[in-house]
Amino acid sequence: MLDANLKAQLKTYLEKVTLPFEIVASLDDSDKSRELLGLLQDIVSLTDKITLKTDGRDSRTPSFSLNRPAADISLRFAGIPMGHEFTSLVLALLQVGGHPSKVAADVIEQIKGIDGEFNFETYYSLSCQNCPDVVQALNLMAVLNPNIRHVAIDGALFQAEVEARQIMSVPSLYLNGELFGQGRMGVEEIIAKIDTNAGARDADKLNAKAAFDVLVVGGGPAGAAAAIYAARKGIRTGVAAERFGGQVLDTMAIENFISVQETDGPKLARALEEHVKQYEVDIINLQRASAIIPAREVGGLHEVRFDSGASLQAKTLILATGARWREMNVPGEQAYRGKGVAYCPHCDGPLFKGKRVAVIGGGNSGVEAAIDLAGIVAHVTLIEFDSQLRADAVLQNKLNSLANVTIIKSALTSEVLGDGQKVQALVYKDRNTDELHRVELEGIFVQIGLLPNSDWLKGVIELSPRGEIIVDARGGTNVPGIFAAGDVTTVPYKQIVIAVGEGAKASLSAFDHLIRSV
Structure with a gap:
């Protein structure tokens, strides 16, 4: 064996x-x-x-x-x-x-x-x-x-x-x-x-913590890099994360993180956390940030509040809350989430063996998902909003070679249908004719990009029309002493290696702010 x-x-x-x-x-x-x-x-x-x-x-x-x-x-x-x-x-x-x-x-x-x-x-x-x-x-x-x-x-x-x-x-x-x-x-x-009783006990412990010099909100690649760079300066550093590792945990193969030829998301997330633990960093996990209260004066303390009822204070903040899977936002999607509507083809694909599924999205993620699923399921229907696929040519060539794949372009997914227990079909609109079509199937895999985790910052931190935190060349936001890094920001190209660099930059900028504010 x-x-x-x-x-x-x-x-x-x-x-x-x-x-x-x-x-x-x-x-x-x-x-x-x-x-x-x-x-x-x-x-x-x-x-x-x-x-x-x-x-x-x-x-x-x-x-x-x-x-x-x-x-x-x-x-x-x-x-x-x-x-x-x-x-x-x-x-x-x-x-x-x-x-x-x-x-x-x-x-x-x-x-x-x-x-x-x-x-x-x-x-x-x-x-x-x-x-x-x-x-x-x-x-x-x-x-x-x-x-x-x-x-x-x-x-x-x-x-x-x-x-x-x-x-x-x-x-x-x-x-x-x-x-x-x-x-x-x-x-x-x-x-x-x-x-x-664990939540209340944890909240009491957090409320009792002394203020940090740097508090990083988010535990993905950007947050990990920011924490390491801050801790190496010998200042009081904390990381508060909803889940350490962030979106990386949901990534399968990683082959473009420089110096690491091949790894996967969970393995990289563990390595990031172990690296952070080599320094005196207070890691605070399972805490979802819900509000931010900026310092009232230069040199004052910023406050971050969490869903648990806890709050933490810091002289500087680095916001690295990353992004999440973009949803279709159509009728039936939420009702059938986990009942046929899925977002991870690697995880859930084997459960649809021999069945009919759709993949929504014609970028690299969508086409890769369709290729993988074609080897498991009976038939894959790939639905793309644009008039052409956006995936790399090599992926499109592979997709086109598969006999059990149908590609539908210029299509807007408009509804998910089911029997109350599981998905039975989806409806899409032909964008050229406005005609509605029904596709009978058992599963729908949504692969249409990411949304920044920034809703909790509205009205306090300046955001772009896409909801990204607007940052300058040093990672600074519109609020002095608050910096941001990674996929939640306006920095282009949402890549792990870029997030790591931006996290380091934001941390160095926070340290510079601290020494100039003394």
């Missing part, structure tokens, strides 16, 4: 297992069960700390649980956790085997102290880069707290469950049989939802 190189790497990791445990597999006579058995046999052959039993009686086959004698741990994988989930498997093996997690000590104690009964199920796809964060978070929680149980389910392998629960987006989380959430969630986000 595993090649020699992967076996060698896994053997090195498994040397960190200190507590013996067993894998209990539930199998049948299917090819997938034989494939899973081969994987599990490879694992136990690499260490004497893990034993394998094949007498499991779980209703989901193939599946397996990780059990440690004298420990109440309920952790199961339903399916074969390869692809992006192989890392989740390795971490689960280590943690059940006694190797400590790198999660902060206070978070671990919070997990251990959660009372109640929590039976989690996570549906994932092997191509989903967002799913491992959820799977790994819940696996860790199951290891640490016997009140928490978790099973990670490959949606592509257990299609009957996916159909019954009408799951059209991964990761999809269920708690005690009810939908708990969809999309990327880290351990702190999950804790915040089940530990009902």
Whole structure:
């Protein structure tokens, strides 16, 4: 099952297992069960700390649980956790085997102290880069707290469950049989939802913090670079982010970040966070900024307020809140979001195997999505507003070579239709004739660009007609002492490498402002 190189790497990791445990597999006579058995046999052959039993009686086959004698741990994988989930498997093996997690000590104690009964199920796809964060978070929680149980389910392998629960987006989380959430969630986000007093406690802690010299709002590439450059100056630096990593977390392949030949978004986001942690930076995660109150006088303190009710103060601010997927804003889009309307083809594409889908948008992202989906689904209809596609020629050539793709240009998507539970069709208007057309399908992938996360700044910070923060050559805004960087600004070309440079520039400008304001 595993090649020699992967076996060698896994053997090195498994040397960190200190507590013996067993894998209990539930199998049948299917090819997938034989494939899973081969994987599990490879694992136990690499260490004497893990034993394998094949007498499991779980209703989901193939599946397996990780059990440690004298420990109440309920952790199961339903399916074969390869692809992006192989890392989740390795971490689960280590943690059940006694190797400590790198999660902060206070978070671990919070997990251990959660009372109640929590039976989690996570549906994932092997191509989903967002799913491992959820799977790994819940696996860790199951290891640490016997009140928490978790099973990670490959949606592509257990299609009957996916159909019954009408799951059209991964990761999809269920708690005690009810939908708990969809999309990327880290351990702190999950804790915040089940530990009902956590929000108030966190707000009290934030309100008690002393003012920062530089407070960065946003944890993407621009925010990370700004924090590092500020901390290197030896000044009090904080980063407040809704989720550290930002839009990068939703990016699949990254091949144009200079000096890094190839990586993916989650991996780069982790590297950014680890780099920031090398310095004395106060990282404040899971905080969505809601308002800004500028200093009343030069040299005064700016205040940022958050949805949680907390607020922070700083002598200078760097706004790096990035951007989000642009929506179509047509009837039915919100009603069927996660029920056929999706924004991540890599994550959700496998759930539409053998079905009909549309891709909205003819830029690079849209055409790449159509190409990827064509290898999974029955048919792809690409709909472009303009009279021609805007993607690179090499991508268009590839798209045109695919037999199960239809390209419709000069088309305005006008409505999403469904039966109340899932998407059934979309309606578009031919911009040349104004004639309306209906396309029968089961999924719609929206790939029409980004919107800046700047709504909370209206009336305080000067914005462009597109909603971008207007900045000068030094990253300065119209308010002295407040700077901005990255995709939320008017700086052209929304690229990771540009955001990093702009974050560094804004940080240097903030430091210059500080020393001139003393």
